[in-house]
Amino acid sequence: MEDTLIEKLTFKDFQSDQEVRWCPGCDDYVILRSMLKALPEMDVKKEDIVFISGIGCSSRFPYYVDCYGMHGIHGRAAAIASGVKLANNNLSVWMITGDGDSLAIGGNHFIHLLRRNIDMNIILFNNEIYGLTKGQFSPTSVIGQKTKSSPYGNTQPPFQPGELAIGAQARFFARIGGNTPKEMTQLFIDAQKFKGTSLIEVLQNCVIFNDGCFTSITDKDVKEEQQIFLEHGKPMIFGKERNKGLVLKGLKLEIVTIGENGVTENDLLVHDAKCEDPTLHQMLVRMSHPVAVGIIRAFEDVTLEERELELTREVSKKSKFTKVDELFFSGDTYEVK
Amino acid sequence: MKGLTLDTKSIVRSKNMFALGMVYWMYNRDMNYTLDFFAKKFKYNPEIAESNARVLKAGFYYAETLELIPVAYKVAPSKMPKGTYRILNGNTATAWGFLAAAEKSGLELFLGSYPITPATDILHELVKHKHFGVKAFQAEDEIAGITSAIGAAFAGDLAITTTSGPGLALKSEGINLALMVELPLVIVDVQRGGPSTGLPTKTEQSDLLQALFGRNGESPVIVIAASTPANCFDYAYEAARLAVEFMTPVILLTDGYIANGSEPWKVKSINDMPPIHVKKLDKSRESWHPYDRDIQTLARNWVIPGTKGFEHRIGGLEKDKITGNVSYNPENHEHMTHIRAEKVKGVENFIPELTADYAAEGDLLVVGWGGTFGSLHSAVKQMHNEGFKVGHAHFNYINPMPKNTQEVFSKFKKVLVCEINLGQLSFVLKSKYQGIEFHQYNKIQGLPFSVSDLVNQFKNILNA
Numbered sequence: 001m002e003d004t005l006i007e008k009l010t011f012k013d014f015q016s017d018q019e020v021r022w023c024p025g026c027d028d029y030v031i032l033r034s035m036l037k038a039l040p041e042m043d044v045k046k047e048d049i050v051f052i053s054g055i056g057c058s059s060r061f062p063y064y065v066d067c068y069g070m071h072g073i074h075g076r077a078a079a080i081a082s083g084v085k086l087a088n089n090n091l092s093v094w095m096i097t098g099d100g101d102s103l104a105i106g107g108n109h110f111i112h113l114l115r116r117n118i119d120m121n122i123i124l125f126n127n128e129i130y131g132l133t134k135g136q137f138s139p140t141s142v143i144g145q146k147t148k149s150s151p152y153g154n155t156q157p158p159f160q161p162g163e164l165a166i167g168a169q170a171r172f173f174a175r176i177g178g179n180t181p182k183e184m185t186q187l188f189i190d191a192q193k194f195k196g197t198s199l200i201e202v203l204q205n206c207v208i209f210n211d212g213c214f215t216s217i218t219d220k221d222v223k224e225e226q227q228i229f230l231e232h233g234k235p236m237i238f239g240k241e242r243n244k245g246l247v248l249k250g251l252k253l254e255i256v257t258i259g260e261n262g263v264t265e266n267d268l269l270v271h272d273a274k275c276e277d278p279t280l281h282q283m284l285v286r287m288s289h290p291v292a293v294g295i296i297r298a299f300e301d302v303t304l305e306e307r308e309l310e311l312t313r314e315v316s317k318k319s320k321f322t323k324v325d326e327l328f329f330s331g332d333t334y335e336v337k
Numbered sequence: 338m339k340g341l342t343l344d345t346k347s348i349v350r351s352k353n354m355f356a357l358g359m360v361y362w363m364y365n366r367d368m369n370y371t372l373d374f375f376a377k378k379f380k381y382n383p384e385i386a387e388s389n390a391r392v393l394k395a396g397f398y399y400a401e402t403l404e405l406i407p408v409a410y411k412v413a414p415s416k417m418p419k420g421t422y423r424i425l426n427g428n429t430a431t432a433w434g435f436l437a438a439a440e441k442s443g444l445e446l447f448l449g450s451y452p453i454t455p456a457t458d459i460l461h462e463l464v465k466h467k468h469f470g471v472k473a474f475q476a477e478d479e480i481a482g483i484t485s486a487i488g489a490a491f492a493g494d495l496a497i498t499t500t501s502g503p504g505l506a507l508k509s510e511g512i513n514l515a516l517m518v519e520l521p522l523v524i525v526d527v528q529r530g531g532p533s534t535g536l537p538t539k540t541e542q543s544d545l546l547q548a549l550f551g552r553n554g555e556s557p558v559i560v561i562a563a564s565t566p567a568n569c570f571d572y573a574y575e576a577a578r579l580a581v582e583f584m585t586p587v588i589l590l591t592d593g594y595i596a597n598g599s600e601p602w603k604v605k606s607i608n609d610m611p612p613i614h615v616k617k618l619d620k621s622r623e624s625w626h627p628y629d630r631d632i633q634t635l636a637r638n639w640v641i642p643g644t645k646g647f648e649h650r651i652g653g654l655e656k657d658k659i660t661g662n663v664s665y666n667p668e669n670h671e672h673m674t675h676i677r678a679e680k681v682k683g684v685e686n687f688i689p690e691l692t693a694d695y696a697a698e699g700d701l702l703v704v705g706w707g708g709t710f711g712s713l714h715s716a717v718k719q720m721h722n723e724g725f726k727v728g729h730a731h732f733n734y735i736n737p738m739p740k741n742t743q744e745v746f747s748k749f750k751k752v753l754v755c756e757i758n759l760g761q762l763s764f765v766l767k768s769k770y771q772g773i774e775f776h777q778y779n780k781i782q783g784l785p786f787s788v789s790d791l792v793n794q795f796k797n798i799l800n801a
Contacts, residue, residue, distance in 0.1 A: 016650070018662060047645040052488065055653075062650050063663065068642035070491055071652025072484065073514050079449075079481035083488025083496070084642070086472055087447055091492065091642055109484075112477040312467040319468035324436045325606050327466075333423045333604060 009040045016066040022057060027178030027204040031125065032064055034181045038188035039065070044092045051094045052081040054101035057132050057206075058125035061096040075106025078113040078122075085118050089305050092192060093120035100130050103139040103159050111168035114197055116304040121191045122199045124161055127206040128213050135209035147209070161201045162285035166278045166297060172198035173285065174295045177218035177227065178205055183294070190295060196303050217291050230284065230294040232273040235265055238290050245269075253283050255290075273298040338391070341384050351389040358396020365411045368393060418603060425602040427566035427595040428455070431499075431525060432462035434573025436469055437605070439495045441574075442581060442613035447489035447496045448473040449482040451504065454537045455593040456527040459499045479504040483511035483524065490520040491651070493641035495577055497523040502531045502544050505588075509552045512586050516556060516677065518651040519628075519637045521580035521587075525573070528592040528707075530783045539783025540594035542707055543758040548588045549736055549765065555674050557681040559583065560736040562590040564710035567602040569595060572733060578613045582687075583680060584636040590735075592757075594785050595708040615639065622646045627661035634687075635680035684737050691730055691739040698748035699726030701799055705755050706732035706762050709786055713755055716791035727795060732762070738769070746773045753778055753798050755786065 014036045022028045039049065049067040053059035055074035062069030072080045081095040095113075102110040102124055113122075129147060130136040136149035140161065144153040162173050172194045176184050184202065191198035203214045217226045228238035228246065236246040243258045245268035256263045272280070273295050281297040321327045338348050354371075361368050372390055379386035425433075439446035448471070450460045464473040472494070476482040483498040490496035500508060505526045515522040528544045530536025548560045559579050563572040569591055576589040616631065616639045627649045628637050640647045649661060657664040658672055693702060695717050705713045710731050717729040730745055732738065746752050754763040755778040763777050778794045780786060 045645070047648060048643055050492075050642045051650075062652070067648050068491075069650035069652075070488075070518065071650065071654060072487075073510055073653055076480060076484040076511070079476065079484040080488035080491075082481075083447065083449060083474070083485035083490075084492045085488075086474055086485070087445070087489035087492035087494040087496075088641075088643065108477050109481050112481070308472070312470075315467040321466075321468055323607075324433070324440050324469060325608075327436070328423075328433065328604050328606070329421060331423070333421050336417045336419055336422055 006043055006045055009046060011036045011040065013046065014039045014066055016064050018063045020064050021060065023208050025207040026057070027127075027202070027206075028057060028061070028125065030178055030181050031058075031123065031184065031202055031204065032061065034184040035061075035065065035123075035188055037181075038185045038192075039067075041185075041189050042092070042192045044192065048090060049092045049094070050081075050084055051096055052077050052084060053096040054098075054106055055132070056098040056101045056125075056130075058096055058098040058123075058204075059101060075101055075104070076109060077101065078106060078109035081120055082109075082113060082116070082118055085120050086305065086308070089119075089309070095120060095122045096125075097122060098125045098131075099128060099138045099140040099161070103161060103164070107139075111164070114165055114168040114170040114199065117169070117171055117196045117301055119195055119303045119305060120197055121188075122197065123188075124199060124201045125204045126161055126201050127204045127210055128158070129206050129210035131206050131209055145210075160286060161199075162296065163282060165199050166282050166285060170199050170297065171196040171299045171301050172295070173201070173281070173297045174199070175201045175203065175285075175291075175293045177203050177214065177223070177293060179218050179220075183229070187295070190298075194298055194300070196301055226290055227293050228290040230271045230273070230292055230296055232271055232295065232298065235268040235270050237265070237268060244290075248280075253287055275299065338388055341388055343384055343388055347385060348388055351385075351392045354389050354393040355396035355399070358393040358398075359400040361393070362397045362400035363410060368397060417601065421604045422601045423604055424599050425567055425570070426458075426597060426599040427563065427569040427591055428458035428527070428597070429462050430567055430569035430602065431563070431573045431589075431591060431596070432459045434570040434575075435463070435495070435497055435523070435577060436466060436471070437570070437607045437610055438574045438577035438613060439471070440469070441607050441610055442495060442577070442615055444493070444495035444581070444615065445470045445472065447471075447486060447494035448499065449476050449485035449489065449496070450474070450499045451476050451479045451482045453479070453501045453504045455529055455596050456499045456501045456504070456525065458596070459525060459527070479507035480511060483508040483522075484514070486522055487511060487515050487518070487520060490515070490522050491518070491642070493639070493643075495581065496521065497525065497577070499525040499527070501527045501529050501537075502547070503534065505544055505547055506551065512558060512588075513552050513554065513556055514653050515586040516558060517653050517656070519584045519677075520651075521577075521584055521639070523573075523576045523580050523587050523589055525576075525589045525591065527596045528590060530593075536783040538593065540592045540708065540785060541757050541781065541783060542590075542592060542709070543761065543781070544590065545706075545735070545756075545758065545761040546764070548590060555678065557678045558736065559585060559587040559681055559684055560590065561587065561734050562707035562732065563595060564707055564731055564733055566595045566598045566600045568733075570602065570605065574610055578611065579684060579687075581616070581639075582614050582636060583634050583684060584616055584639060585677075585680060590707055592708040618644065618647070626659045627651060628656055628659055630676075635676060635683060682737050685734075685740045688734045688737075688739060690741045691732070691745045693728035693730045693745050693748070695721040696726050696728035699728055700750050701725070701727045701795060702746060702749035702752045703727060703729045703755060703791075703795065704732070704746075704752055704762070704766070705729075706735060709755060709757060712786040712788055712791060716786075716788045716795065719788065719792055720795055725795070725799065727799075735762070735765075743770050743773075746770055750774065751776060751798060753795065755779075755791065755794075757781060757785070
């Protein structure tokens, strides 16, 4: 009989025997540690967890977690992971990818996965650069960014991953700085719990090729002023003194200060992550000051597997066939005597 | 059309039945098959059934009364083994072969596919069969078609992907991933006229070299080809069997001609089909490694996610020969390259030998592969009836080839390789088999061979 109780495991149980080979100081270590902390808290059996990656620095991740895993080919993790999940609905599937892997070469699979809403989790390591190929601009690199393939500055306008994802009907989108492991761990647990495709964008510093690209947002000294950590059902407050907030003025978000011009906490927007209409989520995702982090959107919807399962049940009920022989010998057959 | 309320347009539409009625008279056959067809097809429109039936009969009686056609033929029902038959086209037969393989192996069938002519009908057929547990996934592109199938194979399904020429090109990186992680996967290429978009609705055999060699690195895969509409069933089944038993990608080649062509199929029960041995786990965790191999087949274990205690990682980077961990060791890479090649080569010990029909030795051996079987066989038969010493050898297994190939070839003075391309099998045979006088006959018009052209060619070669 199948053991239905989930063994209580620890961080160490999920560590693989492979030596981790990222550059010293890379945020990827933070993401890995956060994941190893989150996995024992997920109420999922270790053997039912699968990590699928594409190609890039981030995509080495599956080798470092002692679960089932596949290091795929560039850009295709979304499609491989979709196949895994559609083949066995019982698995907890994690896709590990980067800004090059999912927003350039794998852009097509990325948007279609989000559209289909297959119940799995994506962690997008966004470092605004190609690391593994040693420093070319990526689809999230900013205009003017000097890289090995843009020595005079990047001329290609970047994607905002959240904007693209929500445009592709993402039901769950969260963003987090690469230097905040505690919040990240919780987000991984939340993503696992969410039914549907969950996408977490990690603002991940690449110490070698794009060092400091997020410093102005994620540094400890500026974080509270530059980020707004959104929580469902709570007013949109930020700032060192917790006295700044967001209001909607016409079609724009505006920063106000509590206590100035008669503004009180009651005037602020209250975050509704579960709302089906993505309009406000899109505005939050695009906002550059402050940068929205936390769960920006978490709208629960029917998944592709649920639709397929329901359809299979219906078709099976009506079908005359349970064995292929019944099909082969049915209909227009004739006898040669 | 007296008494019918049909408009002129609908009446005129049945005029082709006049010709069919004349053909029925010419061949002296019973019209009931077509009359029953009308009754069934136009069940809800009896007037259309009636108008077609009237025109069919009119054509028959017209030919009979006027005797305009000088010769009437009597074609006796063909001599076929006793049994239950049905008419089947190649694409449906391919789909059914996979259904049979899934049930026989106890695996669930997963198809990842993107619409492309002329392969799409396999997808159309398989999506109907959810009641057999078929998971047919229409992906966003060819690459997602194959890579979703690789994911499904990793998770333990019998995974296939279907495409045609340009789609096979897009799938090449995926084929190599399946080869490297050593997972079972069948890639069906219903060949059409190429290159590029080429002649999408016409037939050709010009993807052979792409199937054999069109990937980066040393990339041996099993390549087999169906040769008639009905045996698409057998070779789809065989492709699935080889993929699962050898844990490797298998390319199944069919073509537009046999995919859309139909013929009587003596219905097979899955009880008639050979067993498919799934590489089950038979070791404890302590003595198990992801790249342990079966001594006979060199296939590695297939351990699927959900199996407690066997968590492991695979991927496209070179693997250590035992642990499956990433390895840049030079000797290991050479060893693994050889192992992957030997595994595919070793399949020759598990496939039937090549046979020569009509003559086991003689002046000319006609060699073909895949969908040209029908025309080549008819042409060689005609030569045989005229007293020529001509044999016909047809390849269904192309990589690896049957072990006795050289031996079969060596019994003939000349070997003529006939293909609907510029000589792709020829190219392979010439590099593999020495001391044989190879000739070529190639036609590349998007059309199958005609028997009379073939017979003329054979005679020219014999006289040369």
